[in-house]
Amino acid sequence: MALFRLLNTRLLMLSSAAGMALAGPALAHEEKAPRAAAAAAAPAGNQPGAAPARAAGEGAGPFRRLVIRGATLIDGTGSVPRGPVDIVVEGNRIADIRQAGWPGMALAQNRAPQDFDQEIDATGMYVLPGFVDLHTHLPAKDKAPDASYAYKLWLAHGVTTVRGVSLASPSFTSNEKARSARNEIAAPRIFNYQTLGAGWSGGRISSPEKAREWVRWAAKNDIDGIKFFGREDETPAVMSAAIDEAHKNKMGTVAHLSQTGVSDFNGAIAGRAGLDTITHFYGHMESLLKNHTIQKFTPDYNFYNELHRFAQVADIKDEIYDVGSEQWWDYLKEQKANGVTFDPTFNIYAASRDLMRARNADWQGKYTTPQLWNYFQSTRDNHGSYFFDWTSQIETNWKGFYKNFFQLIHDYNQIGGRVTVGTDSGFIYKVYGFAYVEELELYQEAGLTPLEIFRAATVNGARTLMEPKGQEPEFGAVRRGMLADLVIVPENPLANLKTLYGTGYVRLNPETNKQERIGGVRYTIKDGIVYDAPRLLADVAAMVEREKQVVPTPVSPPVIPQEPPFATATPAS
Numbered sequence: 001m002a003l004f005r006l007l008n009t010r011l012l013m014l015s016s017a018a019g020m021a022l023a024g025p026a027l028a029h030e031e032k033a034p035r036a037a038a039a040a041a042a043p044a045g046n047q048p049g050a051a052p053a054r055a056a057g058e059g060a061g062p063f064r065r066l067v068i069r070g071a072t073l074i075d076g077t078g079s080v081p082r083g084p085v086d087i088v089v090e091g092n093r094i095a096d097i098r099q100a101g102w103p104g105m106a107l108a109q110n111r112a113p114q115d116f117d118q119e120i121d122a123t124g125m126y127v128l129p130g131f132v133d134l135h136t137h138l139p140a141k142d143k144a145p146d147a148s149y150a151y152k153l154w155l156a157h158g159v160t161t162v163r164g165v166s167l168a169s170p171s172f173t174s175n176e177k178a179r180s181a182r183n184e185i186a187a188p189r190i191f192n193y194q195t196l197g198a199g200w201s202g203g204r205i206s207s208p209e210k211a212r213e214w215v216r217w218a219a220k221n222d223i224d225g226i227k228f229f230g231r232e233d234e235t236p237a238v239m240s241a242a243i244d245e246a247h248k249n250k251m252g253t254v255a256h257l258s259q260t261g262v263s264d265f266n267g268a269i270a271g272r273a274g275l276d277t278i279t280h281f282y283g284h285m286e287s288l289l290k291n292h293t294i295q296k297f298t299p300d301y302n303f304y305n306e307l308h309r310f311a312q313v314a315d316i317k318d319e320i321y322d323v324g325s326e327q328w329w330d331y332l333k334e335q336k337a338n339g340v341t342f343d344p345t346f347n348i349y350a351a352s353r354d355l356m357r358a359r360n361a362d363w364q365g366k367y368t369t370p371q372l373w374n375y376f377q378s379t380r381d382n383h384g385s386y387f388f389d390w391t392s393q394i395e396t397n398w399k400g401f402y403k404n405f406f407q408l409i410h411d412y413n414q415i416g417g418r419v420t421v422g423t424d425s426g427f428i429y430k431v432y433g434f435a436y437v438e439e440l441e442l443y444q445e446a447g448l449t450p451l452e453i454f455r456a457a458t459v460n461g462a463r464t465l466m467e468p469k470g471q472e473p474e475f476g477a478v479r480r481g482m483l484a485d486l487v488i489v490p491e492n493p494l495a496n497l498k499t500l501y502g503t504g505y506v507r508l509n510p511e512t513n514k515q516e517r518i519g520g521v522r523y524t525i526k527d528g529i530v531y532d533a534p535r536l537l538a539d540v541a542a543m544v545e546r547e548k549q550v551v552p553t554p555v556s557p558p559v560i561p562q563e564p565p566f567a568t569a570t571p572a573s
Contacts, residue, residue: 048138048168049146050176051185058186062092062528063117068488070100070107070123075478076458078451081494086111087127089484092528096480120523120530122488128454129478130160130485130526132461133188133436134254134343135279135422138168143372143426147176149543150425151187153367153433156502156536158487160526161189161475163422163465165227165254165279170199174222183529186536189475189485191465193225193254194218196234196242206233208241215245225252225468228275230261239265240273252276252468254343257283259313260303263294268331271338277464279343279422281405287331288320295319306386310352311394314401323407332408336417341464344409346402346442347435348424353398355390358429362503365559367537368431369544370551376429377555384427406446413448413456420464421457437500450494486525491518502537504566516567 065088072083084107088096101107107123133154138147147168154162167173167190177190197205197214199221205211215226226246228239243253254277255270265273267283278284286295295316301308321327335342351358364373378387413419421443423435430438443453462476475483491499498505499519509516521533 047141048172049141050172051146051148051151051179051187053184054186059183059529059531061118061525061530062183062484063089065090065095065113065116066118066120066484066528066530067113067116068120068122068127068486069111070121071125071127071488072492073097073478074126074128074451074454074494076129076454077477077479078455080451081126084123085127087478087486088113088116089486089525089528092484094478094480094482094484097478118530120488124490125522126489126492126494127478128158128487128489128493129458129476130188130487130524131158131436131457132161132163132421132465132476133159133423134163134165134277134420134461134464135345135424136162136164136167137424137426138164139369139372139426139432141371143375144369145543145547148186149369149540150432151185152536152540153431153502154188154436155186155433155524155526155531156521156533156540157433157436157500158489158521158524158533159188159433159436160485160487160524161191161461161465163191163193163225163254163461165193166195166198167192170194170218170221170223177222183527186531188526191224192222193227193252194223195227195229196238199223204233205238205242208237211238211242212245215242215249215251219249219251223251224465225254225276228253228255229258230255230265231258232260234261236265236269236273239270239275243274247274247468250469252465254279255283256280257286259295259309262286267340268334271335271340274338275340276468277341277343277420280345280348280424281408284331284342284408285316285320285404288327289316290319290321290327292319306380306383307388310349310386311390311397314352314394314397317397317401317404320404323404324411328411332412332415332417335412336415341418341420341460342409342412343420343422343464344405345422345424345439346405346409346446347439348428348430349398350402350438350442351387351429352390353395353402355387355395355429360558360560361429361431361434362560362562363431363434363501364429364557366541366562367434367502367544368557369547370553370557371547372426372431373553373555373557374551376427406442409443410447413452418460418464419443419448419456420461421453434501434503437497440497440500444497450497453497454493484525484528486523487521488523488525489519490522502533503562506564509567515564517562517564518567520566 068087070084072081073085074081084100086098086100173192179185180187180190200217246253266286268287375382379385425432425435440453459476462473466473475485504517504519506515506517524531
């Protein structure tokens with residue numbers, strides 16, 4: 001079956017390696033140890049490297065008219081699946097969605113429209129909206145050669161929009177955001193959130209007035225929103241002023257409510273101050289402490305000792321009001337009334353409850369750069385590499401903590417609170433793209449249904465990004481008039497989320513009694529441009545292999561043979 005008929009077959013040839021030597025840091029996903037120590041851990045000049053321009057054959061389109069034939073549609077709104085449908089894309093927008101027949105019956109031949117430039121035969125496949133990742137950072141040169149490493153892994157797993165919190169420095173992110181908007185690079189759509197005070201020369205943000213001044217400056221300099229930590233100068237008064245000013249300037253706000261400031265500004269207080277999104281788990285449990293107002297820590301606790309920091313954070317599970325208690329529901333109802341979005345990023349701390357599984361994931365050997373693999377190894381000065389002496393008891397504590405955390409997100413979703421999907425990849429054994437699918441799986445473990453999960457991954461993320469701007473989203477759902485951000489997959493993701501992994505899923509074929517590898521995203525369409533997902537993964541694998549020739553790994557990553565191969569081979573270029 002010809003899945004993709006192209007008038008010019010050269011458009012989907014394997015990407016050129018040109019420009020792969022550029023360098024590329026993620027700004028830390030949270031606070032690091034003191035700045036001097038953090039700087040010493042990274043190479044000199046550890047700045048983001050711009051992604052190389054799209055090479056010939058790297059993505060096809062946008063087309064005057066593209067028709068996707070015979071698919072089952074999961075539209076992202078929570079609607080039940082329907083199909084077969086034909087989806088008509090004109091330029092970068094969805095022009096029509098037409099019923100193409102009835103399940104179990106042969107599809108009519110030569111269906112309208114026949115006046116098209118390109119056609120994808122998606123018979124038996126599934127189409128979803130492009131996924132939205134609300135918590136991202138780019139890898140630095142101590143993790144990957146350039147930004148295309150993350151971009152291609154995101155696109156290969158269906159992620160067409162990312163919120164950087166922050167992606168990199170303000171000027172770098174703004175430039176990449178514009179290049180992506182013009183489709184000069186193979187990259188998701190980018191939203192530029194920055195930490196308070198980033199990018200300007202006006203001095204420290206040491207007062208509410210100074211915070212407002214920076215927000216006004218940021219709004220004029222292509223910054224879409226603010227990421228808070230509640231650290232150092234970010235006092236409750238400063239953050240409250242910045243949140244208020246951000247809303248006046250149509251900017252969004254998100255916070256990782258750090259342990260260094262959460263006793264004064266927890267989730268409940270942040271919600272009352274108008275914060276838009278709480279990312280991670282910080283702030284939630286501190287709002288639910290039962291017999292005291294600050295979590296109990298051991299006398300020798302030191303925040304800069306990351307074994308202390310990440311081992312003991314899970315102990316709060318024994319100090320909060322019971323799941324389902326009156327206080328539990330009061331907190332959730334208040335957060336919903338205040339319009340707070342929960343972006344849990346389950347995956348980024350999942351290694352804490354099962355380190356061996358994270359370290360030995362199928363993709364580590366083939367798709368993790370040696371630089372990133374080295375960064376993952378336990379050390380005191382790489383943020384998030386905190387497994388100095390990780391015990392069974394610590395993992396057990398984390399499993400108990402996650403039981404509560406899962407229930408919190410489930411219950412918030414249940415009462416109509418908005419939940420979204422974010423990853424925070426590049427730390428703690430989490431690799432771009434692959435971590436997104438793991439996040440969806442963890443949502444299922446939390447008790448959400450697949451349709452609820454895809455709503456969180458698409459339209460909920462789009463609304464969270466566009467509401468601060470006072471605009472309706474043009475992405476995040478498959479509807480007429482929306483931007484053509486689509487994911488085409490050969491297997492039913494509602495039946496098994498694992499089929500979305502770029503490494504696929506192995507199952508037994510009942511007819512042959514042999515194992516076969518199936519799944520993976522087949523095509524990702526961003527802004528009307530069709531990307532061949534297996535070829536994006538091949539680009540990344542080639543990049544990783546090149547880096548292995550020059551970057552030693554004192555501790556080698558596990559290499560899991562991808563056997564058996566995919567049941568349906570990728571069509572030749």
